[in-house]
Amino acid sequence: MRTFFLDRDGTLNAKPPDGRYVMDPAELVLLPGAAEAVRELNAHGRRVVLVTNQRGVARRLMTSADLAAVHARLAALLRGHGAFLDAVYVCPHEVGECGCRKPLPGLLRAAMRDFPDIDPADSVMIGDSESDVLAGKAAGTGTVLLQGPGKPPDNTAADLVTTDLRMAVGLLLTSSKGGCV
Ligand SMILES: [Mg+2]
Ligand SMILES: [Zn+2]
Structure with a gap:
């Protein structure tokens, strides 16, 4: 598993309510264990x-510059870990x-x-929405759905369902070196 594709909201940082967006860097809050998982x-x-x-x-709720500022903040928070x-x-x-x-x-x-050495079969898409799972499937990667603790599993096409990014990374880094999750 060489390349890890990660969703952002609900995977790395706290998800804003439906229909809302992280528009200000100050609104970006990393989820517990997420930075440690990326560091790993x-x-x-x-x-x-x-x-x-x-x-x-x-929707013109934010500009590309706003988004760049949010991603600069994300990089800084990660760098801090x-x-x-x-x-x-x-x-x-x-x-x-x-x-x-x-x-x-x-x-x-x-x-x-951009990275021609990415092998989809040796990659995984991790996210908290079925749309992440479906994007990974369509690109030919393994897929992990993050569901949070204590929830019964949704009907999902994911290869693996777990609670959060730290759990997912722990499982994937210790699993076999083969292409499948
Ligand atoms: Mg998400
Ligand atoms: Zn698009």
Whole structure:
């Protein structure tokens, strides 16, 4: 498992309520254990690629500059834990207007163009929404759905369901070196 594609809201940082967006860097709060999980991936030589839908840009609730400031804050928070992202891919578009808004695989495919050594079969997409799972499936990666503690599992196409990013990374780094999750 060489490349880890990570969702942002609800995976790395606390998810804003439906229909709301992290528009201000001060609103970005890392989830417990998330930075440590990324650091663990960095330390094990895994590539970490953020893939995030941010429709608030298309809705003109925030600008690309606002989003860049949020991602600068995210990088700074991670850096404070000795962790980093190798790349960030954003879909700023409205539903149905592009090929990159998850559940479509466009963001993952863009990363695969930029990093030709990415092997989908040796990669995994981790997120808290079924749209993350479907994007990973469409791009040919393994898939992990994060569901939070104590919830009965939803009906999901994911290869693995667990509570949070730290759990997912712990499971994947100790599992077999093969392509499957
Ligand atoms: Mg999410
Ligand atoms: Zn898009």
